[in-house]
Amino acid sequence: MKTYHPLFRAIALAGPLLVLASTAVVVLVPAQTQGSCPPIIASILPKNASGHTGQYFPGEMSSGRGSADLSFDNPICPKQKFSARISIAVTHYGGETAILIKTEEEPYGTIDREAIQAQTIKDATSEIEQRRLTPKIEKLGIGEIVYGEFKSECPPEEAVMADVGKMIVPNVKLKGMAWAGNANLTVTLEGTISVDLAKAVVAEVFANLQKADFSKAH
Numbered sequence: 268m269k270t271y272h273p274l275f276r277a278i279a280l281a282g283p284l285l286v287l288a289s290t291a292v293v294v295l296v297p298a299q300t301q302g303s304c305p306p307i308i309a310s311i312l313p314k315n316a317s318g319h320t321g322q323y324f325p326g327e328m329s330s331g332r333g334s335a336d337l338s339f340d341n342p343i344c345p346k347q348k349f350s351a352r353i354s355i356a357v358t359h360y361g362g363e364t365a366i367l368i369k370t371e372e373e374p375y376g377t378i379d380r381e382a383i384q385a386q387t388i389k390d391a392t393s394e395i396e397q398r399r400l401t402p403k404i405e406k407l408g409i410g411e412i413v414y415g416e417f418k419s420e421c422p423p424e425e426a427v428m429a430d431v432g433k434m435i436v437p438n439v440k441l442k443g444m445a446w447a448g449n450a451n452l453t454v455t456l457e458g459t460i461s462v463d464l465a466k467a468v469v470a471e472v473f474a475n476l477q478k479a480d481f482s483k484a485h
Contacts, residue, residue: 307484308333311355311452311475313468325485327362337456339464343435344421351439351458353468359450359481368449380451384444387453388413391442398440407466408473410445410452416462437461443469447476 304312308321312335321333334354341349360368360378369376388404391413395402400415418434441456454472456465 304333305331305484307331307479307481308355308357311357311472311479313337313353313471316353316468323484328358328360328364329481329484330356330358332356337458337460337468339460341436341459343437347422347436347459349458349460349464351456351460351465353454353456353472355452355454355472357450357452357476357479361449361481365449380446383451384411384446387442387444394442395440400440405466407443408445408470409447409477410443410469410473412441412443412466412469414439414441414462414465416440419459439465441465441469443473445473445476447473447479450476450479450481452476 304319304321305323308323308331309319312319312333316335316337318336323331337351339349341347366373367376367378369379388411392402395415402413402415404413417438419436419438420434436459438459439462443454445452454469
């Protein structure tokens with residue numbers, strides 16, 4: 268009976284998986300219906316969002332993405348609502364692909380949760396700095412976020428030339444990442460929305476990820 272070192276198994280499996288993953292995208296993309304959102308993706312997006320769209324590619328290493336619009340009453344500008352867009356991308360490692368994830372039981376795994384999350388936040392921090400915003404990094408639920416904020420004016424009530432008003436409307440650019448078991452998720456949120464509302468929305472998404480059952484997704 269032959270036995271194999273865990274490192275050999277991880278390396279041997281990684282190559283075919285990358286090939287299969289790229290092949291799956293080519294084959295399945297045309298089958299996706301524009302304007303629809305698979306249930307597994309919709310279950311992760313915020314419940315009070317609208318216009319859900321997305322794609323999902325099932326398999327042992329499944330992946331998907333989705334987006335939706337956010338709208339809340341804006342007490343600062345009564346005739347304008349907060350309006351933002353949220354997008355997510357998720358990957359789930361199931362079956363034998365789970366050995367690719369580095370754990371105490373599988374120390375030779377090629378996927379390091381902490382390293383991937385740290386790099387994602389680092390890259391997002393650079394993006395926010397390029398927008399000339401001051402990035403703020405925070406832990407949020409099971410994940411981590413980085414965001415920048417700035418203020419804009421309330422739009423004039425009539426479509427006429429007017430002086431620039433007070434910069435009082437909150438705007439946020441946020442990116443975050445979380446792991447829940449063998450699933451990882453990145454989230455992007457940007458628009459005219461308060462920091463507190465943005466955090467609440469992303470916290471909901473992270474919580475939804477924990478409840479997502481990828482074994483039943485199709």
